[in-house]
Amino acid sequence: xxxxxxxxxxxxxxxxxxxxxxxxxxxxxxxxxxxxxxxxxxxxxxxxxxxxxxxxxxxxxxxxxxxxxxxxxxxxxxxxxxxxxxxxxxxxxxxxxxxxxxxxxxxxxxxxxxxxxxxxxxxxxxxxxxxxxxxxxxxxxxxxxxxxxxxxxxxxxxxxxxxxxxxxxxxxxxxxxxxxxxxxxxxxxxxxxxxxxxxxxxxxxxxxxxxxxxxxx
Amino acid sequence: xxxxxxxxxxxxxxxxxxxxxxxxxxxxxxxxxxxxxxxxxxxxxxxxxxxxxxxxxxxxxxxxxxxxxxxxxxxxxxxxxxxxxxxxxxxxxxxxxxxxxxxxxxxxxxxxxxxxxxxxxxxxxxxxxxxxxxxxxxxxxxxxxxxxxxxxxxxxxxxxxxxxxxxxxxxxxxxxxxxxxxxxxxxxxxxxxxxxxxxxxxxxxxxxxxxxxxxxx
Amino acid sequence: xxxxxxxxxxxxxxxxxxxxxxxxxxxxxxxxxxxxxxxxxxxxxxxxxxxxxxxxxxxxxxxxxxxxxxxxxxxxxxxxxxxxxxxxxxxxxxxxxxxxxxxxxxxxxxxxxxxxxxxxxxxxxxxxxxxxxxxxxxxxxxxxxxxxxxxxxxxxxxxxxxxxxxxxxxxxxxxxxxxxxxxxxxxxxxxxxxxxxxxxxxxxxxxxxxxxxxxxx
Amino acid sequence: xxxxxxxxxxxxxxxxxxxxxxxxxxxxxxxxxxxxxxxxxxxxxxxxxxxxxxxxxxxxxxxxxxxxxxxxxxxxxxxxxxxxxxxxxxxxxxxxxxxxxxxxxxxxxxxxxxxxxxxxxxxxxxxxxxxxxxxxxxxxxxxxxxxxxxxxxxxxxxxxxxxxxxxxxxxxxxxxxxxxxxxxxxxxxxxxxxxxxxxxxxxxxxxxxxxxxxxxx
DNA sequence: CATGAATGAGTCTTCATTCAT
DNA sequence: AATGAATGAAGACTCATTCAT
Numbered sequence: 085x086x087x088x089x090x091x092x093x094x095x096x097x098x099x100x101x102x103x104x105x106x107x108x109x110x111x112x113x114x115x116x117x118x119x120x121x122x123x124x125x126x127x128x129x130x131x132x133x134x135x136x137x138x139x140x141x142x143x144x145x146x147x148x149x150x151x152x153x154x155x156x157x158x159x160x161x162x163x164x165x166x167x168x169x170x171x172x173x174x175x176x177x178x179x180x181x182x183x184x185x186x187x188x189x190x191x192x193x194x195x196x197x198x199x200x201x202x203x204x205x206x207x208x209x210x211x212x213x214x215x216x217x218x219x220x221x222x223x224x225x226x227x228x229x230x231x232x233x234x235x236x237x238x239x240x241x242x243x244x245x246x247x248x249x250x251x252x253x254x255x256x257x258x259x260x261x262x263x264x265x266x267x268x269x270x271x272x273x274x275x276x277x278x279x280x281x282x283x284x285x286x287x288x289x290x291x292x293x294x295x296x297x298x299x300x301x
Numbered sequence: 302x303x304x305x306x307x308x309x310x311x312x313x314x315x316x317x318x319x320x321x322x323x324x325x326x327x328x329x330x331x332x333x334x335x336x337x338x339x340x341x342x343x344x345x346x347x348x349x350x351x352x353x354x355x356x357x358x359x360x361x362x363x364x365x366x367x368x369x370x371x372x373x374x375x376x377x378x379x380x381x382x383x384x385x386x387x388x389x390x391x392x393x394x395x396x397x398x399x400x401x402x403x404x405x406x407x408x409x410x411x412x413x414x415x416x417x418x419x420x421x422x423x424x425x426x427x428x429x430x431x432x433x434x435x436x437x438x439x440x441x442x443x444x445x446x447x448x449x450x451x452x453x454x455x456x457x458x459x460x461x462x463x464x465x466x467x468x469x470x471x472x473x474x475x476x477x478x479x480x481x482x483x484x485x486x487x488x489x490x491x492x493x494x495x496x497x498x499x500x501x502x503x504x505x506x507x508x509x510x511x512x513x514x515x516x517x518x
Numbered sequence: 519x520x521x522x523x524x525x526x527x528x529x530x531x532x533x534x535x536x537x538x539x540x541x542x543x544x545x546x547x548x549x550x551x552x553x554x555x556x557x558x559x560x561x562x563x564x565x566x567x568x569x570x571x572x573x574x575x576x577x578x579x580x581x582x583x584x585x586x587x588x589x590x591x592x593x594x595x596x597x598x599x600x601x602x603x604x605x606x607x608x609x610x611x612x613x614x615x616x617x618x619x620x621x622x623x624x625x626x627x628x629x630x631x632x633x634x635x636x637x638x639x640x641x642x643x644x645x646x647x648x649x650x651x652x653x654x655x656x657x658x659x660x661x662x663x664x665x666x667x668x669x670x671x672x673x674x675x676x677x678x679x680x681x682x683x684x685x686x687x688x689x690x691x692x693x694x695x696x697x698x699x700x701x702x703x704x705x706x707x708x709x710x711x712x713x714x715x716x717x718x719x720x721x722x723x724x725x726x727x728x729x730x731x732x733x734x735x
Numbered sequence: 736x737x738x739x740x741x742x743x744x745x746x747x748x749x750x751x752x753x754x755x756x757x758x759x760x761x762x763x764x765x766x767x768x769x770x771x772x773x774x775x776x777x778x779x780x781x782x783x784x785x786x787x788x789x790x791x792x793x794x795x796x797x798x799x800x801x802x803x804x805x806x807x808x809x810x811x812x813x814x815x816x817x818x819x820x821x822x823x824x825x826x827x828x829x830x831x832x833x834x835x836x837x838x839x840x841x842x843x844x845x846x847x848x849x850x851x852x853x854x855x856x857x858x859x860x861x862x863x864x865x866x867x868x869x870x871x872x873x874x875x876x877x878x879x880x881x882x883x884x885x886x887x888x889x890x891x892x893x894x895x896x897x898x899x900x901x902x903x904x905x906x907x908x909x910x911x912x913x914x915x916x917x918x919x920x921x922x923x924x925x926x927x928x929x930x931x932x933x934x935x936x937x938x939x940x941x942x943x944x945x946x947x948x949x950x951x952x
Numbered sequence: 953c954a955t956g957a958a959t960g961a962g963t964c965t966t967c968a969t970t971c972a973t
Numbered sequence: 974a975a976t977g978a979a980t981g982a983a984g985a986c987t988c989a990t991t992c993a994t
Contacts, residue, residue: 099974102974102975116426117426118336118422118423118427119422120335120337121426123966123968124967124969125966133975133976134975134976134977135969135976135978136969136971136976136977137974139968139969139970140974140975144968145967145969194425198425198426201421201425202422202425203422204422204483205419205420205421205423206335206336206337206422207482208332208333208335208411208418208419209334209338214483221483243511245499248495248496248499251480252473252499252500255476255496256469256472256473256500257476258475258476258479259471259473259474259476260472260476262475262476262479263471263475265421265424265425266421266431266438278465279469282462282465282466283469283473286504313956313957313993313994316957319957319958340983341984342983351958351959351960352960352961353986354957354959355986356985356987357957357958357959358957362986530973530977530978531978533978536978549859549860552860552861553769553771553856553857554769554770554771554857558964559963559964568979568980568981569965569980569981569982570965570966570980570981571978571979571980572964572965573965573966578965628859632859632860635852635855635856635859636856636859638855638913638917639769639770639852639855640770640771640853640856642767642769642845642849642852642853643849648917679933682930682933683933685930686907686933686934688914689911689913689914690903690906690907690910690934692909692910692913693905693906693907693911693913694906694910696906697902697909699855700872713902713903713906716899716900716903717907721937728894750953774987774988775988775989775990776988784954785956786955786957786989787954787956787991788953788954788955789989790990790991791953791954791955796989
């Protein structure tokens, strides 16, 4: 009488939808109010749902917060994989695919960056938060190392330590994110991408050209 | 862990000393528990003082937090000025003085970095926090621009946009801080300084040598 | 003393009922402990409810206090209207209807009088409190003026200023309330009503007889 | 060496002066902030003295408050006695002397009235407060009774119960005070005195004339 | 006598969580 | 599956009082 078809599908679908609804709300609220200002009342109101809903679907608030971070990680990784799938197996192209994902407009919204840094700010004492992004960070790090190793080899620059360069590129990318967080007026995704390209050009001039528009806003 | 057993037993202490005592406690607690886990009870216990003390000296908890960030900014700036005073008026030396301050062991303690990022994580919605560090950031930015302008001129590299390079260096420095926060095992001040030197060598090979120890841990 | 054992056990009650429950508790506690001794703990314990309930229904303690005064005003006015509805359109009867309401046993309980004066005692600096009763006071004042004007006209006492008499009657009524507050042993509603009748007889002997029981307790 | 003259006088005088200073401050603060808003910080700041001073001179805050009420009572009584000393032994004159004291400008300042009612508002549960004014009230009540008894006798109005009239006059006087508290714009001492005279004229036309200015503001 | 820094019990308020509906 | 009234532990803040100076 309830539902005559596949029971599981019907039951599962709404559940996932509710969870996503809450995660979306969490992104918004964390960005607006910080992790310390994120209350269940704010979350459920933003989601347009009732007070008990978080505990119903996630057990408690912290789990929702973790799911939010996980969702961010997941989305970022998916975007990267999509970029990667679209390019040939050339180290420069592969590396740039990562950068494109890293500074993709839908990845780098002010809201999402704010949420990332909100979690970073707590990750010192919240091992959970660090664990969630750890695998992703590792995977990305290895990927960068591999790209740089190949690029260094192709460049014939023996003096260049691939891992060091790799790390430097990553750090700069992260630093540009911080800029987008703190000074959104001055730093946007296009600007950041140009910055990255400038850096890459200096390390691997044969593989990366300077950005087209050299005029700084 | 409580209080370092100096002369806190004195019922009356100079106002400045009490305030510093509370700011020190705040650093510790914010680093350990995050901004959202920083309670007045934790703070006063850490300081070895009574519940009402925060209100007495700072009006309320938020003011203490702001004073903590301000203290961090102040200390950083003072360290930079000290480095600067010790070098001749050469752009490369001046720039490196800034880097030395930025990655000085007493500036870059795990505790202090954690506190910085705790505030960054909330700065999206807390204009107050951003305002406190704004002037300092601006001053540093201008200083970097000036150094890079001179370095570019001396290098004869017409293609290099000084402001862009300047920004890139800053972003990388910030990114390295994030690394020290998230992966303290892998990134320490010495490593970070070497990274910075590698970057600077690539932009200005005539002014900056590659770091001495090219072996990556 | 706690709760009168009706259906407070119900976890959920109509909003109005909970609010009344809290207002009733407030009356009791204010009368017993004064406005300055009225704590949320006392209030919620008296109501037999939990600590958070005041915030849930009134936002904060002050709002509950204001609602308590408003309830007092409302009740008094309703009682007066009821009395008024029961008498013909004769000024003496109408005026006496007001007095009857003013000294009705359910209006003049020691508890309620104590609450009134608790608010009067703070009304000097709390504009809110005065505002709440202001309209009611004005309405009553106008009503009294009208009654007295008609009574003076009917009495043919040209020398009598209706407004002055009206004011005097009101002031006396208020003074009797103060007596009931300060000396409940000596002044009760019956006594007060007789006092009022004595006063009215002196101003309008044709309309008001001396009270039946001339013996003073 | 300290002081060569009468030791006691010198020591006592400043103490009384400090106490009066604090009582004056209390009047002001209670009138402005109500009893519930009267904090020691406010009191000592108003007095221009240090935090510990109240405990030093009065033991605790409550004692100062009681002393403040006592001072009010004392002043009122003294004013009455002064008025009384200036009139012949005629009941009408004696009664009017009381009224003149009751509505004397220095007795009926907005501040003092506010303080009186602040204490009335708490007197329901604070026996101490009631006790302080009790003797004075009793004395005044007896005095009024006596005056009225003589006035009734002189008037030849057998129907008039002296005690009832006496009480009524007192109640009205109190009611006028409440008016001065709640509606200071409409009721001042002159107006109140005229009201009282109107009332007295109605009870004892041979002894009290109607007030000179019959026009109501 | 007088000060005022410090205390800490007591208040109000917040908010994650529960649970009857 | 969802609601939202109610809870109550935990939080920030107040303020009368103490006590070393």
